[in-house]
Amino acid sequence: MDPRARPFRSVLYIPGSKDRALEKARGLPVDAIIFDLEDAVAVEEKPAARTLLAETLTAGGYGGRFKIVRVNGFDTPWGRDDVAAIAGAGADAVLLPKVETTAQLDDLAAAIPDVPLWAMMETPKGILNAAALAAHPRLEGFVMGTNDLAKELGCRFRPDRLALMGSLTHCLLAARAHGIVAVDGVYNAFKDEAGLQAECDQGRDLGFDGKTLIHPAQVAIANAAFAPTESEIDLARRQIAAFEEAERAGQGVAVVDGRIVENLHIVTARETLAKAAAIAELEAV
Numbered sequence: 355m356d357p358r359a360r361p362f363r364s365v366l367y368i369p370g371s372k373d374r375a376l377e378k379a380r381g382l383p384v385d386a387i388i389f390d391l392e393d394a395v396a397v398e399e400k401p402a403a404r405t406l407l408a409e410t411l412t413a414g415g416y417g418g419r420f421k422i423v424r425v426n427g428f429d430t431p432w433g434r435d436d437v438a439a440i441a442g443a444g445a446d447a448v449l450l451p452k453v454e455t456t457a458q459l460d461d462l463a464a465a466i467p468d469v470p471l472w473a474m475m476e477t478p479k480g481i482l483n484a485a486a487l488a489a490h491p492r493l494e495g496f497v498m499g500t501n502d503l504a505k506e507l508g509c510r511f512r513p514d515r516l517a518l519m520g521s522l523t524h525c526l527l528a529a530r531a532h533g534i535v536a537v538d539g540v541y542n543a544f545k546d547e548a549g550l551q552a553e554c555d556q557g558r559d560l561g562f563d564g565k566t567l568i569h570p571a572q573v574a575i576a577n578a579a580f581a582p583t584e585s586e587i588d589l590a591r592r593q594i595a596a597f598e599e600a601e602r603a604g605q606g607v608a609v610v611d612g613r614i615v616e617n618l619h620i621v622t623a624r625e626t627l628a629k630a631a632a633i634a635e636l637e638a639v
């Protein structure tokens with residue numbers, strides 16, 4: 355199945371140690387959840403978080419939300435135990451942090467044979483290897499780790515994310531070349547709605563499927579920013595109708611709102627309608 359066939363507008367991190375947040379997420383209108391065992395969980399809490407998360411996933415109750423578990427790296431004392439604990443618990447994907455090589459993905463793939471893999475893109479080596487990682491046969495999604503990446507680059511956070519732009523677009527190119535999902539990084543100032551809106555709009559303009567989030571207050575903004583707008587849906591319908599009319603008249607080009615519409619625009623128009631339909635289907639669950 356095409357991993358991009360379902361929506362990933364809002365992808366909420368939940369620390370695997372926080373039972374209240376794990377419970378709350380069962381009612382949040384998010385497209386996907388990253389149940390985190392890595393950086394959001396303190397070292398002393400890791401074994402208990404792993405057990406709590408395995409029990410929580412097994413209990414279910416997350417409806418149509420896509421369930422991703424971020425395990426610790428296999429170069430830590432916890433990574434392999436994390437994978438063993440969540441295997442068979444019903445996760446839709448397992449997310450490996452700080453991925454740099456396809457050998458790391460091979461290692462994870464061998465440890466959990468039946469679950470799709472996702473990769474955190476957040477180190478310079480990982481970003482440089484994005485094309486090879488995206489081509490891995492088990493990989494279905496990239497998540498940008500913009501905090502770790504900024505740390506590694508030694509760059510400053512700016513509203514326009516200038517220092518990160520090369521990495522963001524490089525990973526998007528790799529993801530699109532290999533048909534996998536690409537989700538943008540988090541916006542840390544979770545009470546700053548205007549800042550989040552601007553960063554979501556930028557991520558959407560770049561081509562990301564959605565945004566990773568850290569707080570429920572961020573969900574509505576991401577859901578709106580990464581959904582097709584009413585005017586985009588209306589335009590898509592009119593482009594398809596006009597193009598089909600042109601084809602019936604033996605022509606390969608139509609004109610809508612003063613702009614040419616060719617077959618390639620119809621591909622985009624159909625994708626827009628398919629995305630709107632997938633969102634409606636998910637929201638009906």
Ligand SMILES: CC(C)(COP(=O)(O)OP(=O)(O)OC[C@H]1O[C@@H](n2cnc3c(N)ncnc32)[C@H](O)[C@@H]1OP(=O)(O)O)[C@@H](O)C(=O)NCCC(=O)NCCSC(=O)C[C@H](O)C(=O)O
Nearest residue numbers: 367368369374375378379393394499500501502568569570
């Ligand atoms: C940022 C927070 C620490 C804020 O927590 P808190 O002060 O408790 O928030 P609120 O009191 O406003 O919470 C209100 C209610 O919402 C629930 N809640 C809060 N956060 C979440 C969440 N993420 N998911 C689900 N529910 C959540 C609270 O439980 C309250 O519920 P109730 O009491 O019933 O009203 C906190 O939001 C938080 O811990 N966020 C997640 C942080 C996280 O996961 N960080 C790691 C991922 S970021 C990262 O690592 C990216 C990447 O790797 C990189 O390098 O960039």
Ligand SMILES: [Mg+2]
Nearest residue numbers: 476499501502
């Ligand atoms: Mg990180």
